[in-house]
Amino acid sequence: MNSAVETEDKKLKTRLNKLQKRLRREVGQAIETFNMIEDGDKVMVCLSGGKDSYAMLDILMNLQKSAPIQFELVAVNLDQKQPGFPEHILPDYLQSLGVPFHIVERDTYSVVKALVPEGKTTCGLCSRLRRGTLYGFAEEIGANKIALGHHRDDILETFFLNMFYGGKLKAMPPKLVSDDGKNMVIRPLAYAREKDISAYAELRGFPIIPCNLCGSQENLQRQVIKEMLQAWDKTHPGRIETMFRSLCNVVPSHLADAELFDFKGLQLGYAHGIHPGMQGFEKNGMNPISITQPAERIDILAL
Template sequence: MQELLPKARKEFNKLQKRLRRETGQAIADFNMIQDGDKVMVCLSGGKDSYTLLHILMGLQKSAPVHFDLVAVNLDQKQPGFPEHVLPNYLEQLGVPYYILEKDTYSIVKEKIPEGKTTCGLCSRLRRGTLYGFAEEIGATKIALGHHRDDLLETLFLNLFFGGSLKAMPPKLLSDDLKNILIRPLAYCRERDIAEFATLMEFPIIPCNLCGSQENLQRQVIKEMLQDWEKRFPGRIETMFNALQNVAPSQLADTRIFDFAGLEAQREKALSNRINLLDALVTEA
């Protein structure tokens, strides 16, 4: 990490404390990590996963419960991928780690036509490999580096393009019921993470497979949210609060609210009110 002047050092400490506080709060709010957990931290080489590992290692020392950390990177055999970077970094850090090798790059390039978005297939292949490996090493939790902005971007992606009202949950049980995913950075802002990663001088590895696809729908959503935040400061915070303040009765999904039973609910309430009045009259 670079040497900082006293004022810059003070600001860095504030930033690190904020990230630790928000991460700790998310872990507590969603009961993400319990005593005895073995947490597999998925390390991609990007700013988010580096920050996640760093913050979790700090919290590990002061947490009221004991948990183990293991870092796992999936080498997808992208051309030019600097294979030495992560092992060297993790060796210096002293954290247990695994580097998995699976040529998902060739599969994606074979299946997806040139110019089309590769993220969907790439993420499915990556997810399947990591889920299976978590079982192999006995990991009880899989930690991902998604942050608050990712959650909101996913909400609008699903709203605009998927016709559904859902985001990324901070904690999730996989469809096969075998793995629990956690997103400890769910309360953290991307700009804070980016600043922290720069100051920490993490050895960032760019994604050459999909990172250069500027026409991705997610990038469009990101730019929209950034524009809103510039023009209407505080809007992002308000929208994120909405994810924790859901009113099913004010939406239109019959699977999560019993609209058909409202009449019966009204009759029951009226009956209870009449019974209460009768009881009061009798007592009088």
């Protein structure tokens, strides 16, 4: 009996080590690719009490020990005063880790309940209020980066939500600056799979706090997309990975947004119709995209 227990414990430890190495590698790749964390950064790690944010903090603390740069981590949880919220869980857990942390108390629950009609999902307004509060608090504590726990599946779900319901090719970027230019948001789990995070959270025994304390209905549109992706993952292994890679390999000239790419300026006689110095455009008044690859004149008669 003891031998069987030891064997099982060994298997669990081996699985945990493999998952940790994989997540550590993926987080490290995301940080390097998008230059998410730099020397001297103060990173505010947003904790909701869910598996994703716990895993994010765990992996970032692990990387912090061996990183070639120095950066500070500060864990922050927003207590939105939802009925039944176990206020002791996060402080107790964070104290046991020895990581600096803050619990920010804001009664956004009452605001949401007052503004959202009964039976409607509260997630949209709740997230906007939460985001605004966290942005402001990051400035208060001098954090120049805000780390959110969105993973690869979240990014893909958002992409399909925007395409199916919003008519836009838009997802969650791994790194962005807020509209007012004051906050930089990073998503270190951008390359990580949700099923790996779920398994890691279970093996690590994180004290998960459920997100249904407010009684809100789940976002039905996102749930439909999630189920669609999960079904594809089962019937077509590897499809999720391929779809995510497509978000990292965008070809504006082969889409149809005339504000993103200067289709009107295409000219015969040049590779892909792009003459030297030609510029495309970004939407919403942002800086133009310079075409950096030199365009060679084509001898049309020789084609």
